[in-house]
Amino acid sequence: DAGITQSPRHKVTETGTPVTLRCHQTENHRYMYWYRQDPGHGLRLIHYSYGVKDTDKGEVSDGYSVSRSKTEDFLLTLESATSSQTSVYFCAISWNPRDNSYEQYFGPGTRLTVT
Amino acid sequence: GIQVEQSPPDLILQEGANSTLRCNFSDSVNNLQWFHQNPWGQLINLFYIPSGTKQNGRLSATTVATERYSLLYISSSQTTDSGVYFCAVGVPISSGSARQLTFGSGTQLTVLP
Numbered sequence: 001d002a003g004i005t006q007s008p009r010h011k012v013t014e015t016g017t018p019v020t021l022r023c024h025q026t027e028n029h030r031y032m033y034w035y036r037q038d039p040g041h042g043l044r045l046i047h048y049s050y051g052v053k054d055t056d057k058g059e060v061s062d063g064y065s066v067s068r069s070k071t072e073d074f075l076l077t078l079e080s081a082t083s084s085q086t087s088v089y090f091c092a093i094s095w096n097p098r099d100n101s102y103e104q105y106f107g108p109g110t111r112l113t114v115t
Numbered sequence: 116g117i118q119v120e121q122s123p124p125d126l127i128l129q130e131g132a133n134s135t136l137r138c139n140f141s142d143s144v145n146n147l148q149w150f151h152q153n154p155w156g157q158l159i160n161l162f163y164i165p166s167g168t169k170q171n172g173r174l175s176a177t178t179v180a181t182e183r184y185s186l187l188y189i190s191s192s193q194t195t196d197s198g199v200y201f202c203a204v205g206v207p208i209s210s211g212s213a214r215q216l217t218f219g220s221g222t223q224l225t226v227l228p
Contacts, residue, residue: 030211030212031211031212031213033213033215035216042201042218042219042220043201043203043218045208045215045216048213048215056208059215088156090158094212094213094214095212095213102145102163102205102212102214103146103148103163104216105160106158106160108157109157109158111156
């Protein structure tokens, strides 16, 4: 398995509070992604990064921001959490130069509940 | 955007039975993956298979890219095979090698002892 960790693994927060989720990889993969998984919608891309300080929006980016200051870390921030952001959040990585492959590997997920 | 359809949506098997899961996609792709989401929510990579056939133990997969479908075969199923099986296709989202995975709705597999 790819070395991907996410923290925290579970979080309960109140509406209106800021929340930051962290993804850490030890695989030196270039690309990092944040997805959310919701019943009836499957996994959807929030934001992704193609290098240090290089990020872009995915299909459901409203209400989220990201940052990547180091190759190994990708942060997802909810500036002011809303109940619609209750979800399971997955980080993924891809593209190790050794592999020349588009395969994505997923972290263990963070279950976020906004009350 | 690309559409990914999986069938069947639900499957119940007795331990030891074989099964075939299907994934159809609406456009040509060069990136297709199969995942198993276990009851604890972990997404486990099964196959990266843009084309051709691969085997890993009791599991094998075939993708026929020209006909836009992929099949996942599970033989001699075990209770630990239970969970949701997802097919996901990758589409380019930048000029580099970044890919957005579009997931199918999954097949919920239950293997009974």
